[in-house]
Amino acid sequence: MLIEVFGPGCKRCETLASNARQALARIGGEHEVVKVSDYAAMAARGILSTPALAVDGQVKLQGKVASPEEIAALLRPRTPTSILFLCVANSARSQMAEGLARSLFPGLRIQSAGSRPSRVNPHAIEVLAEVGIDASRHTAKSVQDIDPASVDLVITLCAEEVCPLFLGQAEKLHWPIPDPASDDPSLSSDQMRARFRAGRDEIRCRLEALKQERFPA
Numbered sequence: 001m002l003i004e005v006f007g008p009g010c011k012r013c014e015t016l017a018s019n020a021r022q023a024l025a026r027i028g029g030e031h032e033v034v035k036v037s038d039y040a041a042m043a044a045r046g047i048l049s050t051p052a053l054a055v056d057g058q059v060k061l062q063g064k065v066a067s068p069e070e071i072a073a074l075l076r077p078r079t080p081t082s083i084l085f086l087c088v089a090n091s092a093r094s095q096m097a098e099g100l101a102r103s104l105f106p107g108l109r110i111q112s113a114g115s116r117p118s119r120v121n122p123h124a125i126e127v128l129a130e131v132g133i134d135a136s137r138h139t140a141k142s143v144q145d146i147d148p149a150s151v152d153l154v155i156t157l158c159a160e161e162v163c164p165l166f167l168g169q170a171e172k173l174h175w176p177i178p179d180p181a182s183d184d185p186s187l188s189s190d191q192m193r194a195r196f197r198a199g200r201d202e203i204r205c206r207l208e209a210l211k212q213e214r215f216p217a
Helices: 011-027 039-044 068-075 093-104 122-129 189-214
Strands: 002-006 032-036 052-055 058-062 082-087 109-114 153-156 171-174
Touching (some): 011 032, 011 068, 052 068, 093 189
Antiparallel strands (some): 052 058
16 A cells, blocks of 8 residues: 655644554555655645645545544545456356355445456356355356446456456455366366365455455444
8 A cells, every 4th residue: 555645844744644654553564655745746636735645546635634543544445335356257256256245245236247258157156056146147247348436346356367457446456266167178077166166165265354354243
């Protein structure tokens, strides 16, 4: 996470930068605080009043020395109301993620898509059915058909492939899950099901961790 503090080096700017560091110490993780005093850079970002603070390129406040508590609240990941899962074919991983997420997050809008959508893999439908999730009506969809305004959180699931690009302003997470699908003719049906079960269970573990982090009881 990159934190930028904008201002001409005034005392209020230094206080805001200090408060930002205190906030970062509270939430943990790897972060960087950078002070920006160039007026042209501030004007280019639409900053009209200093001190100002931006998080990962988005200006969050202007003309105020926020407290460490206020800054920490700005930095903590917000609770999403909609999630989009992306992979290349929208055939296996993102389809399993969509089905699992609908079960775990019943109040959220859940979508999945791919950069080169094909068809829903029958093994994905089968292993979801094993855990009580009906994906028989799922269809593969293109990321181009997703309205960026309908998405709060994007989760890409590609491992060895190039993930689809999503141009919206939504928060983005990357979970590199190996593709369970394979064209290897030597793999038996039981081996394929085992691959898909492993992918399903890995995605479910990550979703349960996300639920615990973003939706505390």
